[in-house]
Amino acid sequence: MNYHDYKSCIDACLRCAALCDHCASSCLQEENLENMKRCIQLDMECATLCYAAARLMSIGSEQAGALCRLCAEMCERCSEECGKHAHEHCKECSEACKTCAEHCRKMAA
Amino acid sequence: MNYHDYKSCIDACLRCAALCDHCASSCLQEENLENMKRCIQLDMECATLCYAAARLMSIGSEQAGALCRLCAEMCERCSEECGKHAHEHCKECSEACKTCAEHCRKMAA
Amino acid sequence: MNYHDYKSCIDACLRCAALCDHCASSCLQEENLENMKRCIQLDMECATLCYAAARLMSIGSEQAGALCRLCAEMCERCSEECGKHAHEHCKECSEACKTCAEHCRKMAA
Amino acid sequence: MNYHDYKSCIDACLRCAALCDHCASSCLQEENLENMKRCIQLDMECATLCYAAARLMSIGSEQAGALCRLCAEMCERCSEECGKHAHEHCKECSEACKTCAEHCRKMAA
Known part of the structure; x- marks a missing residue:
């Protein structure tokens, strides 16, 4: 198993990671900053896991699936928090x- | 300037980084491993810079341009080395x- | 829980990650390169997880423990492989x- | 040149990166959050560059010096901003x- 087997999951992780980074820095510019604290925190956490998951998949690690399981949980929490804001x-x-x-759920299965 | 202004460059960096990681681990499986040493080394270096450049662009750092300049040089060297192999x-x-x-050259300009 | 509560584990992860990176690139220079393939591969995987674990601990993520559990397994495999070489x-x-x-085992417990 | 030649600079980068991550997430918990925006932003940028610099040094990249020069500039800006807060x-x-x-200045010289 390598990059090409995982390509759609890697792409989803990389897109998610970049948008988490973007969201974190953009939240810092918002007027209602107090409300954005948890969003920024989860964005930082989620970007970290998404980038790590993409890398383990790209190099074909046997632990990629286990990391994708963790990454999926993180993404769900981050998605829920971000979804509260307009x-x-x-x-x-x-x-x-x-x-x-x-x-990541499919990949980990 | 943020994620959306840089999107095509971020996407290029992320794709390049993932393919460098993939190339490094795939080279390790090749029969002519001795010939792949420099390719593996540059892949590791290039992935590091591409991921860092994507992150600085995603968060809208003022130093993103300077890092993209470095990243472009690295990518050129890595492209040349990888281009030698079939x-x-x-x-x-x-x-x-x-x-x-x-x-990255355009972005840094 | 934050950086200071996790400091000894963060330091261990960062030291391990840097030495994995160093080992990977140093292995590429060795004469018996064919024997070092699995070492290089696991070094790359282990560095990825150690850096991610250090970051989640540094920002006080609730998922830091779960990632440290994965990281411990990876470190054990990498330690065993590296331990075969002189x-x-x-x-x-x-x-x-x-x-x-x-x-990481203690931290995850 | 490798890990051992650069060890003090790698250690300084890794310590700085972890404390930047810690500072970013800790700033989010502070009462005067509006005043901490630039600190959080620069912490995120600085952690990115410090981790990348540590990795390029650990694998003995020829571009490590150029990245350390950038990293030094970033660290100086981040140090100045963080230094404004109690x-x-x-x-x-x-x-x-x-x-x-x-x-990093010494290493880049």
Whole structure:
């Protein structure tokens, strides 16, 4: 198993990670910053796991599945939190997290 | 400037990084391993810079341009080395590095 | 729980990650390269998980423990493989992986 | 040149990166969150560059010096911003950034 077997999951992880990073920095510019604290925190956590999962899949690690299981849980929590906010970056991030969670669940199965 | 302004360059960096990781681990399985040493080394270096560049762009850092300049140089060297080998993963990686270098050059300008 | 509560485990992860990276690139220079393939592969995997674990602990993620459990398993496998080789970088890396696994096991408990 | 030649600079980068991550998440818990926006942003940027610099040094990349030059600039800006705040995590981070900048300047020279 390698990059090409995992490609759709890797792509979902990388898109999710980049949108989490973008969401975190964009939240810092919002007027209602107090409400965005948990969103920023989860964005940082989620980006970390998504990037690690993409890397383990890309190099064909036997532990990629186990990490994708963790990553899916994280993405679900991040998607839920981002989904509470109306900012465009939060909505995009919430969608990307949801898609990533689905791919990671399948990959881990 | 943020994720959306940089999206094509971020996408090129992420694709390049994942294919560098894939190329490194795939090279380890090749029969002519002695010939692949420099390819593996540059793949590891290039993945590191591409991921860092994607992250600085995603969070809208003022230093993203300077890092993209470095990343472009790395991608050019990695593309050249990978381009010497006939393995499919090397050819894909060489192409992805070349495309990434072009995006990073434009972004840094 | 934050950086200071996890400091000894974070330090062990970061030391292990850096020595895995060092071991991977050093293995590429060894004469018996064919024998070092699995070592290089596991070094790359282990560095990825150790860095991710250190980051989740540093930002106080609720999923840090679960990732440390995975990281411990990876470190044990990498330690065992590195421990088969007499190169100084392999021995250092094997020791660092073993120490990191112990810290991660405790942290995950 | 490899890990051992760069060890003090790698250690400074890794300590700085972990304290930047810690500072970012700790800032999110502070009462005066509006004042901490730039600190959180620079912490995220600085952690990214410090981790990348540590990795390029650990694998002995020829581009490690150029990245350390960028990293030093980033650390100086992050140190200055963190130094404006009285929170313990900001003071620790500011000191770690300053030390890291010094090591990276020397390494890049």
